Amino acid sequence: MKTKILTITLITLMMGIALSSKAGNNDTIKGTNPANNTEFQACINLYPNNIVKFHVVKPDQEKVRLRIYDDGGILLYSYLIRKHNTARIGFDISTLEPGKYDCVIERNKEEILRKTIVKEI
DSSP states (O other): OHHHHHHHHHHHHHHHHHHHHHHGGGEEEOTTOTTBOSSOEEEEEEETTTEEEEEEEOOTTOOEEEEEEOTTSOEEEEEEEOSOSEEEEEEEOTTSOSEEEEEEEEETTEEEEEEEEEEOO
C-alpha cells in the first residue's frame, strides 16, 4: 500500500515538473528583471489539471494585475491584487479551447512578466 502511494506521488510530481518545464520555455520578462527582485517576486505556472497559477510577492502599496489573453489578444481573465503581500491565484482554463494563451503580470500598469501557455486537447 505504501509503495503504491509513493509511486503515485512520484508520477504526479514528475508530470507536474514536465508540464511546468514545457510551459517555462516561453517566459518573457520585461525591463531589468524585476520578477526576481527581492522586494517583488512573480511567477506563472501551468499545472496538470489545467490550472494556471500566479504567485506574487509584493509591497502593500503597489497594484498588481493578473491577466490571461487568447491567441488573438482578447482579454479572458483579469484579477487585481491590492493589499496582499503574497498572493497565489489560480485560473481554471479547462473550459477554454485548445490553443495558446498569454498570461501576464502587470505591476503599477507596467508589464513585468509574460508567459505563453499552450493548452492541448
